[in-house]
Amino acid sequence: MRTSRALAPSIALLLSATVLAGCSGSDSGGSSGKSGSPSGSTSASPYLPVPDGVTLTPQGTHLEVGDAAVVAYEPRQDEVGALDLTVTKLEKTTTKKTLSAWQLTDAQKASTPYFVHVSVKNVGESDLGGRRVPLYVVNEDNLLLESTPFASSFKACPSTALPKPFAAGATADVCLVYLAPDHGTLEAVSFRPDEDFNPITWTGEIEKYVPPKPKKKPKKKG
Incomplete structure (x- = not known):
């Protein structure tokens, strides 16, 4: 899978984005309806070994925001992680509105930030603490973007x-x-652990990010 650096980091800990070429049109969120079966359907043979009672969502499944998928991947050699993932909300914002306090490069200032909310449950046997959720987003050029x-x-x-x-x-x-x-x-939001995997994708309404209102301080009595 071809990789390239899209946004040069200005603060190593905070801002880096890697793009991976989407090798097929199946990553696009433009397809109508769902293909395959939603989470909980039976797959003839799991693509990775998972514990008994864990049913993986078939490759190529198209889901909507609010739907769950059970996925497996290899965070490192000889280790399999299994997660129940539900993409619960998609939000769009601007660097000026939400990232003005961070030191950004010109390229980063020209990006569009998206917030993807996900509920995660570990349904496997491996401890996945400290690892990033294995989800990408697909952009208009059919590239997979890593989370920052x-x-x-x-x-x-x-x-x-x-x-x-x-x-x-x-x-x-x-x-x-x-x-x-x-x-x-x-x-679209995409689970695609390697280039041979037919991705599982989520699409849905993208909301405008609205900062939460600050809580009012209680008035002092007397």
Whole structure:
């Protein structure tokens, strides 16, 4: 799979985005309806070994925001992770509105930030603590964009790795930041662990990010 660096990082810990060439049109969110079967359907043979009782969502399944998929991948050699993933919300914002406090390059300032909210449950046997949720977004050029690490102090969308530990049965609600180069668009969210995998994708309404209103301080009595 061809890789290239789309946005040069100005702060190594905070901002980096890698794009991977989408090798087929199946990543595009433009298809109508769902193909394959939603989470919970029977797959003839799992593409990776998973615990008994775990049914993987078939490759090529197209889902909508709010739908769940059970996926497996190899975070490292000889280790298999299995996750139940539900993309719960897609949000669009601007660098000026939400990233003005961060030091950005000109290329990063010209990107469009998207926030992808995901509910995650570990349904495998491997502890996945400290690893990033294995989801990409697909842009208008059919490229896969990696999530950009931020920090827990970025309240709008921390975009951090899974908490430690994150063993079997652990759950978390995470928000991931994706920077689409050249004011690009988010066409779909994609699970595609390697180039031979027929991706599982989510599409749906992309909402405008609205910062939460600050909580009012209680009035002092007397």
